[in-house]
Amino acid sequence: MFCIQCEQTIQTPTVKGCSFAKGMCGKTAEVSDLQDVLVYALQGVSFWANLASEFDIVNDEINQWAPKAFFSTLTNVNFDPERILELTHQASVYKARLEQHVRAAYQMADKSLPALPPVASFELPKNAEAILALAPHVAVNRGKDSVHEDVIGLRLLCLYGLKGAAAYMEHALVLGQTDNAVYGDYHNIMAWLGTDPEDLGELLDYSMKIGLMNYKVMEMLDTGETTTFGHPAPTQVNVKPIKGKCILVSGHDLHDLEKILQQTEGKGINVYTNGEMLPAHSYPELNKYPHLVGNYGSAWQNQQKEFANFPGAIVMTSNCLLNPDIGQYADRLFTRSIVGWPGVAHIEGDDFSQVIDSALGLDGFKHNEIEHMITIGFGRNALMAAAPAVIDEVKKGNISHFFLVGGCDGDKSVRSYYTDFTAQAPESSIILTLACGKYRFNKNQFGDINGIPRLLDVGQCNDAYSAIQLALALANEFECDINELPLTLVLSWFEQKAIVILLTLFALGVKGIYTGPTAPAFLTDNLITIIQDTFDMRSISTVEEDLKAILAA
Template sequence: MYCYQCEQTAKGTGCTAFGVCGKSPEISDLQDLLIHISKGVSMYAHKARELDAIDSDIDLFVVKALFTTITNVNFDEERMETMLKEASRMKEKAKLLYEKACEKSGKNPENLGGPAAYALPDNRDDMIRDGEKVTPEAWSQKHGEVVQGLRDLILFGLKGSAAYADHAHVLGMDDPAIYGFFHEFMAYLSGENFTVDDLVAKAMEAGKWNISVMELLDKANTSIYGHPEPTKVRVTPVKGKAIVVSGHDLQDLELLLKQTEGKGINIYTHGEMLPCLAYPELKKYKHLAGNYGGAWQDQREEFDRFPGAILMTTNCIQKPKDSYKDRIFTTGLVAWPGVTHIDEEKDFTPVIEAALKAPGFAEDAPEHIITIGFARNTVMSVAGKVVDLVKAGKIRHFFLIGGCDGAKPGRSYYTDFATMTPKDTIILTLACGKYRFNKLEFGEIEGIPRLLDVGQCNDAYSAVRIAMALAEAFNTDVNSLPLSLILSWYEQKAVCILLSLLYLGIKNMRLGPTLPAFVKQPVFDVLHEKLNLMAITTPEEDLRAILG
């Protein structure tokens, strides 16, 4: 295996023996093979689209294939083998779609090679062997590490965008143009000849498309569940039976809430599900009791102590301990060998039964309340007051401190940076990186909380809209605002957000805790020169550099 798609990759270069995330070499190779075949699917689908031939099953499959290979999603060889066989069927379906479109338009179909010509073996061992031939390391030997790093920068961005597109699809929101984007870019990556300049431009274009994907997801979330609103949330448990829901999927939480009404079970969010408690159509359920625990990387200890059932809805799963393996469940694309999976019917009866069987919390814990729900509607509604406070010198600077959390040392930087920010500054935060400081007290500036929780990583669109609204209010551009972005990254959704920010031309961003292994020095030098993208140093040095 060779995998370097996450921040915690071994030695900062790549996992070669076993994934730091817990995935086996076999799973890693099967995932690489799934991406390879999916490129072949998109090669035919892209050609067919040029002739106005579209198939929604093909479109959705490529998105799911990309999402399945994100870090901490699918660790199950059997399910991966099933997806590979489906990919092979989809490739033949896409080929037929293209050929029929050619026949209808009076054109001769091209004889496509590369991934489009790949034939999947019948048994898993041969699939694994084939997967070893299409790892990033194998491609690097052909293209060179700089070019291959850029190809993977684009690919990993596509994976993150695919997660957002799938979330939107689950809520009934689809855009044919967005599916066309995935096919076009996957077909592009299946090519043979690349230049650094073309790849950098293509990466920026992927960032542009990701803004459209995030906008679609934002529309799906807010049209169904309402706009998040400031909400006081309990982050300590109460007495009673319990289920904790982790991941990102709002609909799974809603369905579970409906199925547990009147059953005497309290529902808690975990990790990136915390912002769900601010949506009007979700927080109306009285048994949505609050948030339990922190970010994804603490789950093995937190779930071990949790006296109820656990539901994983999207990425973020870690290898379950034996102590809770019989009461953790997966659904959607997330999977772990030996863990009970809830299928597309979304009958959560096994989860409910496990919760009723477990002891639950014996008593209320001491109450601790935090406030969330400062998405774009809320912040923009007080933009006038914020502008006045800035002009009066009462708000000196804004910091967006957010992104993915992780277990590797060095992330205390974000806690220290947040606590060191002066009392006349505002902190915007989003994604699970907020758990480094979101339970601390930062106070207010004339009624405006100094810490504003914008939401999930999915809600980066909200943060972009807030920045643009402030720029408009000050009659300037985003780069002229007293705003600094301090970003933490872990997996591929952070990559697509970074590409979007780079596309928007946002300068002076600081990224950490380490730079991506796939962004090689010559590429980073270009981004530093054009947009002053830089690595974090120390909180003290970075604050001095920003504030003077």
């Protein structure tokens, strides 16, 4: 196996990337290799889908399926080799279907097909052993012995960025949001990556195309969430358990949470959110359920301990799954969509009766804990409604700076940087936060500036869209470029969604972003220098040094 797509990967002076029998996330070499073959097969699907678009041949089924299948290879999503194999065989079927239509279209137009790259003519073997034997030849770092390491690094930046966008495309699809133009962009980029490009300038250009495409996807997802569940509003959420039977919902998909809330009405079951599902409490159509009682736990890396101590059923709706066998809760864990772990029950469709029966058969919490309320819900509408008051405080000199501190959390001790940064930020500053990185500090008290809370929880990682809208509104009000605002982004990286958010910000022209705690392992020192020079990206150092540099600018 070779896997280098997240911060969990092995990084030593001599080894970069998980290349042993099992990855640091618990993914086996078999699953990793099967995922590489799946990615290669999906590049073949996109090659023919991209050609098909020249003849206005659009297959909605394939368009909507392909990003979802790609999402299954993201960090901590699907560890089940059988389901990865199923997806790979389906990719082979779809590729053959598209190829047949395209060849017929070219023949009718009396045109010759372009030269076919290997991904276009790839034939999937029939049995798993033969498929696994292909893995070294189609690995994501293929060509590493003859191609410069900078080329491999930028290919992976694009591939992983596109994978993050594919995840958001699936989240949007679940909420009924589709766009054939976006699917066309996806296939175009995925097909191009399948040709193993080597030009660094072109690879950087495509990384920006991925960022701009993802901006459209984030807008789609924002539309899906707000039209389905209403606009988030500032809301207080209890982060302590209360007595009773219970279900815990983790991941990202609000659709599943709504179905669970509907199906548990009147059954005496309390529903809790976890991780990236915390923002659900701020949506009116979800918050209206009184048995949505609070948020339990913190970020994904604490899952094995926290889930083990949760006395009810647990549903993982999307990414961030860890090995449930360690905490011995696999018998009450249920996976959804593209999530999978061998031996764990998987829910197809919208019937959560298995989850409900499991919860009713478990003890639940036996006592109430003293409540601890935190405030969330500063989504796009709430931020824009507060903008006039914020602008007035800026003009009066009461607000001196804005910090967006967020991103993916992780288990490295150096991530205490983000806790310390927010604690040491000037009292005249506003701190916006999003994604699970906020669990480093979101239970701390920050006070307010003349009624404006100093800590504004914007939501999930995709809700960077809301923060961007606020920044654009402020820039418009002060008649300046977004980079001239007293605004600094301090972001934490972990996996592919964070990569595509960063590419989106770069593509929108945002400069001076601080990132950490460590650089992605697939980026060489030279590539990091190129990115820093091109986009004015800075690596975090110490809180004191960084704040001094930011506030002196």
